[in-house]
Amino acid sequence: MTKTITGNWGFPTKVWSGPGRIKELGKACGELGIKRPLLVTDEGLKDLPIVKNAMAVLADCGCAAALYADVRGNPVQSNVDNGVAAYKAHGADGVVAFGGGSGLDVGKAIAFMVGQTRPIWDFEDIGDWWTRADADAIAPIVAVPTTSGTGSEVGRASVVTHPDTHEKKIIFHPRMLPGVVISDPELTVGLPAKVTAATGIDAYVHCFEAFCAPGFHPMADGIALEGMRLIQTALPRAYDDGKDIEARADMLAAASMGATAFQKGLGGVHAISHAVGATYDTHHGLTNGIVLPHMMRKNEAAIADRMPILARTLGLAKQDFSGVLDWTLQFRERLGIPDTLGEIGVPADRADYIGELAERDPSAGTNPQKLSAAEYADVFRASVG
Missing domain, CATH: 3.40.50.1970 (Rossmann fold)
Structure with a gap:
């Protein structure tokens, strides 16, 4: 069918x-x-x-x-x-x-x-x-x-x-x-593979952070989970073959789902990404994709109990925080997302300033745990590599 x-x-x-x-x-x-x-x-x-x-x-x-x-x-x-x-x-x-x-x-x-x-x-x-x-x-x-x-x-x-x-x-x-x-x-057919990956990982981070944001919003959680499930399959397909209309349609839907879900809130990935983008004019989605696993590690204690349902949704064999983190790293590698911000020209010499901006960012208000400017600066340094 x-x-x-x-x-x-x-x-x-x-x-x-x-x-x-x-x-x-x-x-x-x-x-x-x-x-x-x-x-x-x-x-x-x-x-x-x-x-x-x-x-x-x-x-x-x-x-x-x-x-x-x-x-x-x-x-x-x-x-x-x-x-x-x-x-x-x-x-x-x-x-x-x-x-x-x-x-x-x-x-x-x-x-x-x-x-x-x-x-x-x-x-x-x-x-x-x-x-x-x-x-x-x-x-x-x-x-x-x-x-x-x-x-x-x-x-x-x-x-x-x-x-x-x-x-x-x-x-x-x-x-x-x-x-x-x-x-x-x-x-969206004409999007180069690198742009497809950078924008697509942005949609994934929207869904992920919305799902992990604190508070009671089952509708947002459900939309976020389905968005991540769609992205898991559709983004690699669109990355490999930009003319795959079905994958492109799924990705457009997933992007809209991410923005609908983050009515619940975003988190520390976006707090840092907004600061880095404003300071160094980096691509927002690419920055999110690079920072994501580093903020996941920082937030582990606050989000670990959310990971089994996400792992089941993604069909992962290991249904805990480490399983989701391992999959995230593999997914980024599959899409050619760099490991560090240093690889896209971002230095670590203004880490304290980035930390201060991140702490004040509205997205920080719905991070799964409250972080200080110094803690955001540490995550930024880890992201720079």
């Missing part, structure tokens, strides 16, 4: 999944009342056929679209500010957030900020700061992921680096959740 990889979902938002669904981009805009979209993507994608095709689909359906691509891999405030200016100059009435995590995050942030009068940092994910926003002024968003990593297409936040402190800040509002997601695996 052939596996079905096309479907429409209503969780956590409206998701149209399946090959060729990008042809429905105009319909998605129409459902949200968007007639003059600003398509937001990153510099690396703007000249590629998938973006040109998306712009053509919009033109064919009568949408007067403009393109904005001033987006860095680790987005900064100016990327959002310039996008807001481009939105207003075009007279746009909605955003198509198109691309990987950076394009999706900036697109969502632009849609959020176009109607606000306060600085973006006033809406950091702290307490009830989101209530400061004019919710009725947030523009509608269609999200189109082209990588299978962040899951930002089903998230209610954006990650933006502060220009003064160089910290990654999480900007949050419930209405930043896109109204329609087009999850078309054909858009």
